[in-house]
Amino acid sequence: MPNDQPSYQPNSPALWQSLLPKPDASSHKYSRGYVLIQGGYPVTGAARLAGLAAARSGAGITAIAVPEHAFSIYASQLLSIMAKPYASTPELYALIDDQRVGAFLIGPGADNTEETRQTTLTMLQTGKPVVIDADALTAFAMQADRLSKAISGPCVLTPHDGEFQRLLGVKPTIELHERIQQALTASRQIHAVILLKGAKSIIAAPDGKVIVNENAPPTLATAGAGDVLAGMIASLLAQGVPALEASAAAAWIHGEAARLFGTGLIAEDLPELVPQVLESLIA
Ligand SMILES: NC(=O)C1=CN([C@@H]2O[C@H](COP(=O)(O)OP(=O)(O)OC[C@H]3O[C@@H](n4cnc5c(N)ncnc54)[C@H](OP(=O)(O)O)[C@@H]3O)[C@@H](O)[C@H]2O)[C@@H](O)CC1
Numbered sequence: 662m663p664n665d666q667p668s669y670q671p672n673s674p675a676l677w678q679s680l681l682p683k684p685d686a687s688s689h690k691y692s693r694g695y696v697l698i699q700g701g702y703p704v705t706g707a708a709r710l711a712g713l714a715a716a717r718s719g720a721g722i723t724a725i726a727v728p729e730h731a732f733s734i735y736a737s738q739l740l741s742i743m744a745k746p747y748a749s750t751p752e753l754y755a756l757i758d759d760q761r762v763g764a765f766l767i768g769p770g771a772d773n774t775e776e777t778r779q780t781t782l783t784m785l786q787t788g789k790p791v792v793i794d795a796d797a798l799t800a801f802a803m804q805a806d807r808l809s810k811a812i813s814g815p816c817v818l819t820p821h822d823g824e825f826q827r828l829l830g831v832k833p834t835i836e837l838h839e840r841i842q843q844a845l846t847a848s849r850q851i852h853a854v855i856l857l858k859g860a861k862s863i864i865a866a867p868d869g870k871v872i873v874n875e876n877a878p879p880t881l882a883t884a885g886a887g888d889v890l891a892g893m894i895a896s897l898l899a900q901g902v903p904a905l906e907a908s909a910a911a912a913w914i915h916g917e918a919a920r921l922f923g924t925g926l927i928a929e930d931l932p933e934l935v936p937q938v939l940e941s942l943i944a
């Protein structure tokens with residue numbers, strides 16, 4: 662009897678370790694990757710967590726585009742990560758137009774608004790890698806076709822079950838093979854890598870490749886862990902790692918950092934442990 666269950670690979674460093682970026686003597690901060698994150702208001706912690714994660718994952722420059730009225734909130738708690746204020750939509754789009762940006766992240770704390778939708782579409786128009794998470798997924802609830810039409814470059818969507826259901830009108834199941842099929846169908850429909858988060862995260866690419874990440878302790882079920890993961894993926898994309906491998910590597914490293922920390926994990930702890938995990942993988 663033919664086996665029509667979708668095939669997948671368990672996530673392991675062997676799938677992506679050789680692609681991890683290594684700085685050398687010719688590196689400068691821009692050549693190591695510039696991540697631009699959309700920062701929202703009043704939920705400001707999420708983009709900052711993502712920024713920390715992007716920077717600790719090796720991006721040479723991480724910046725958060727912030728509405729001018731929220732600038733002091735962001736800037737007061739950021740040092741190496743830059744808060745870039747904008748007073749108008751054209752000013753925000755000028756930040757997005759910066760040729761040096763290597764990858765974008767939108768969603769953490771962005772709010773479910775028309776502005777979030779338009780900013781996402783503007784990022785996608787650049788053709789550069791874009792990570793779409795959290796509120797930027799919700800902002801396209803039942804409008805996945807609008808996203809798929811706009812995607813022209815590498816793109817990773819990182820829904821949890823609720824966001825997946827809002828975006829596509831399909832409730833993810835628990836059964837692994839059916840869940841893989843759901844992620845794969847979404848990936849083909851949207852033309853993006855889908856990282857469907859959970860205890861076992863499914864990472865599906867439009868070409869049919871699927872990786873399942875099980876390196877994830879349950880302590881990751883904590884506020885902001887997804888924001889950190891999104892920042893890590895954006896960082897690897899900005900450093901030139903392809904979308905499927907960037908997603909798989911980030912998921913594995915994220916889980917490993919959580920495992921190293923152990924009990925009492927909060928999202929802030931994850932970026933701090935990423936360098937230790939990267940060191941063991943790159944050495
Ligand atoms: N430090 C910060 O600043 C932080 C800021 N954050 C930012 O907050 C913003 C919105 O966050 P949010 O928690 O309000 O929205 P969301 O996660 O969509 O939950 C809404 C509902 O969805 C459902 N649901 C179904 N499946 C689910 C699942 N697997 N995991 C979770 N939920 C699931 C569930 O409803 P239920 O199914 O239980 O009825 C749930 O009540 C967003 O911008 C984010 O970036 C956070 O990241 C935290 C740290």
Ligand SMILES: Nc1ncnc2c1ncn2[C@@H]1O[C@H](COP(=O)(O)OP(=O)(O)O)[C@@H](O)[C@H]1O
Nearest residue numbers: 858859860877878879881882884885886887888
């Ligand atoms: N029970 C669990 N076991 C392992 N990992 C989990 C579990 N629940 C959630 N995670 C992981 O934790 C992260 C939670 O992300 P998300 O739901 O977006 O949270 P937030 O919006 O608060 O950042 C994801 O990487 C997900 O895979």
